[in-house]
Amino acid sequence: MTSAIVMGGGLAGLLTAKALTGHVDSVTVIEGDHYPDTPSPRRGLPQGYQNHMLMGGGADAIEALLPGTLDRLQAAGAHRRGMGDGLLMLSSEGWYRRFAGAPYVIACTRPLLDHVVRAQALTDPRLTVVTDTKVLGLTGDAHRATGVECEDADGTPRTIEADFVVDATGRRSKAPQWLAALGVPQVEEKTVDAGLGYAGRKYRAPEGAGADFPGILIQAEPNTGEPGRGAALMPQENGEWIVALMGTRGAAPPNDEDGFNAYARGLRHPIVAELIERATPAGPIRSARALANRRRFYEKLPLPEGFLVVGDAVAVLSPNYATGMSAAAKAAVALRDALAAGGLRAGLGREVQAEIAEIIAAPWQSAVVNDSGFPGVESDVQVRGLAFQHRIAARMSRIAAENPAVANAFYSIASLAARQKEAMGLPVLLAALRGAKKRPLSAQEAIAQFPELGGLLDRAPAHSGSEAGRRLVTE
Ligand SMILES: Cc1cc2nc3c(=O)[nH]c(=O)nc-3n(C[C@H](O)[C@H](O)[C@H](O)COP(=O)(O)OP(=O)(O)OC[C@H]3O[C@@H](n4cnc5c(N)ncnc54)[C@H](O)[C@@H]3O)c2cc1C
Known part of the structure; x- marks a missing residue:
């Protein structure tokens, strides 16, 4: 009889447990928290209140492990949005044109996502979850x-x-x-902290905001000498929106009603402020802080046999880039494939730890390069040729804003659906060489690409939202 234990029953834990089933006789997940019966926030997942966008690469990985999950999510009200034609985006280099393409994101609350994944995973009778049980340490020694x-x-x-x-x-x-207590050397750790802060709030969408309402992204601009300020407005289940305001060191968004609205209005374009004035607050404003990128290089350690680290425990990727859940899901697929190739065996943990490092490498690098462009960043990563990398990224983004091949390559990489070398084919490289050719879109032109906004912006705000909001803030 062989057995596996997964410490932590969040997204990474349940997907990893599912990957193990069929290859060991029993899989037990030990979770410190208590799972709610409905899609609700829980103590062990404080980030569950904030906007969570599941990138297509991660959604595909979840579907591969737990077939039927995407249908169940959509049946429960999650939205699937094409990145090129379902998101209105203002990047540092201007508004993106609307293009059809395969890359996509899933938008729903984090509690709904976890609820559906949990329900799907727990239909497998080979998987047991023990809740309300906290892991305190490991047993064994430095070798096993x-x-x-x-x-x-x-x-x-x-x-x-x-x-x-x-x-x-x-x-x-x-x-x-825990590893140090077994006599394993200290793991190398790197942190890149742009001082990012979030403030998030749910709204009841106004009448006229249809089921195909686009997501709206205003990206924080690096390299201006000023703190980055951005926002996301994403449709959720139950006719709600979630709005996330985000700012880097020196510009963390406030969580009081007037400050929140003023922050949204002060962004490079006030579209998010204008939309929330037409919506009804459906919860308090909640902040999240301490959102640095952090990477632990377990693949460099002589890890004991029979041990693996997955999900945020390996790499915390800035939520600004929405890649944490997808990297975790792809890691679980890597474990499943390694088990399918040779079962539970000596060296499995180290082999998969090395693959996880590869999965994380691209989103980590891109987060580190971008975040290093914000003032006051606290970093122990030396990025070689940072200014050059920023120039290339800005040039490519400017081209992506007008060129469908480049945009879709960008989206495929950002959504972890493809690695850079797979996405950057000849048409993309040629377009990169030619450079941007078109005049950037004005805000009005960019917004007009989305009739799904339903003329909401032409209507007078029903109310400022302030009174309802003030009541909720003090709840
Ligand atoms: C503000 C914010 C916004 C984000 N937005 C996005 C986004 O848009 N897209 C995206 O992909 N990612 C996003 N992320 C990242 C995402 O939340 C994480 O990448 C993801 O939750 C990682 O999953 P995990 O299972 O590794 O960790 P978690 O989801 O944190 O789960 C860890 C689990 O372990 C349990 N646990 C902890 N300690 C113990 C113990 N000692 N014993 C037993 N159980 C224990 C906890 O209760 C919890 O259930 C965001 C993060 C934040 C903070």
Whole structure:
């Protein structure tokens, strides 16, 4: 009888557990929190209140592990948006033209996403979840992990043995300390902190905002010498929108009613402020801070046999780029494929840890390069040729704003649907050489590309939202 333990039953933990089923006789997920019965926020997932966009590459990976998940999500009200034709985007280089293309995102609340993934995963009878049980450490030695020490809700300590142990406890993972206690050297860690702050709020969408209402993204501009300020407005289930305001060091968005609205209005274009004036607040404004990029290089360690680290426990990627869940889902697929190729075996953990490092490399690099362009960034990563990389990124983004081949290549990479070398074919390289040819779109032209906005912006705001909002802020 072989067994595996997955520490942490969030998105990465459940997907990893599913990847293990069929290759070990029993898979047990140990989760410190209590799962809600409905798609609701929970204590162990504080980021669940904030906007979460699931990139297409991650959605495909989830679907590969848990077939039927995307249909269930859409049946529960999640929206699928083409990145080129379902998102109105103001980048640092201007408004993007609307293009059809394969890359896509899934928009819904994080609680709904987790609820559906959990329901799908737990239909597998080979997978058991033990909730309200906190992992305290690992058992074994520097050569082999043999299980975990944990504590039940009533404080009863327990040791559970396993042949394979996975850390999926997220950004607060204590794996560096747990490994050190077994005699494993300290893991190398790098942090790039642009001082990003979020403020997020749900709204009831106004009448006239149809089911195909586009997502709206205003990207924070690096390299201006000023803090970056951006916003996202995404349709969610139940006729709601979520609005995320985001700002880098020195411009964290406030969570009071007037400050929130003023921040949205002060962005490079006030479209988000104008839309929320026409919507009704459906919850308090919630902040999120401490959103630095952090990478732990476990693939460089002599990890004990039978041990693997996945999800945010390996790499916390700035939420600004919406890649954390997708990287975690792709890592679970990598584990599934490695198991399919040779089963549970010596060296499996290290082999998959190296593949996870490859999956993370591109989104990490792109987040690090972009975030290094904001003032006051605190970083222990030396980026070679940073100014040159920023110039290339800006040039490509300017071309992507007008060229469908380049835009779709960009979107494929950003959504983790393709690696750079797969996405950058000859037409893209030729377009890059030719450079931008068209005049940038005006805001009016860009917005007019989306009749799905339903003429909302032409209507007078029904109310400022302030009174309803003030009541909610003080809840
Ligand atoms: C503000 C914000 C916005 C974001 N937006 C996006 C986005 O748009 N798109 C995107 O892809 N990603 C986004 N992310 C990142 C995303 O939230 C993470 O990448 C994702 O949740 C990682 O999944 P995980 O399972 O590794 O960790 P988590 O989802 O954090 O799950 C960890 C689990 O481990 C449990 N746990 C922790 N410690 C213990 C313990 N000792 N014992 C037992 N259980 C334990 C927790 O209760 C939890 O259930 C955002 C993050 C933030 C903070």
